[in-house]
Amino acid sequence: MWKQMNLQDSNSLVMDNLINFHDHAMMVILMIIVLIFYFLIFMMTNLFCNRFMYEGQLIEIIWTLVPMVFLLFLAVPSLKILYMTDELNNPYLTIKVLGHQWYWSYEYSDFKELNFDSFMVSDYKLSNFRLLDVDNRMIVPMNLNMRVIVSSLDVIHSFTVLSLGVKVDAIPGRLNQLSMNVNRPGLFYGQCSEICGVNHSFMPIVLESNSIKNFLDWINSM
Structure with a gap:
């Protein structure tokens, strides 16, 4: 609350x-x-x-x-x-996260040419939470071991989702990885936690956890 x-x-x-x-x-x-x-x-x-x-x-x-x-x-x-x-425990899915000034890009490496950018929703009438909603969410399946590879294309960012215990730096020219397993469905909000420039506070993260069936339906629709 x-x-x-x-x-x-x-x-x-x-x-x-x-x-x-x-x-x-x-x-x-x-x-x-x-x-x-x-x-x-x-x-x-x-x-x-x-x-x-x-x-x-x-x-x-x-x-x-x-x-x-x-x-x-x-x-x-x-x-x-x-x-x-x-430690990575037999990941079934790999997601690449790239930080930009000032938005995130997501690439699902296991599926051909599935990548998109995620920008903060600037129209407050369309957002549930001010400065936290995005136009394209990071969709993940729940109860599945995932590997998240994090990097940056400009300056140092930090990919952080507090309710999942996830926080890793996105460093240009370097790949950092973490293991992630979401144990329930829902929307989980995060933000860049590294001071990365004038719009540092305007690059939120929204992670949506679904069942594996709904996740595969989303993959097919994309």
């Missing part, structure tokens, strides 16, 4: 793990803050200072090992998510 301050609803397995890691990291950070404030208040209100508290080998070992344990609690799940976003 609009005006909510939390993360967007998840629509992919990667985003599910990102939200869980966010909540996990917030709990670890909260534990650290409570522990630090407890020691600060204890030291400030203690009238009897123990010099061994400041110079002892034991306390130095403790305040070295405890942060290492906290970092392990953060590093292990983050590495899992890193490999999830990096």
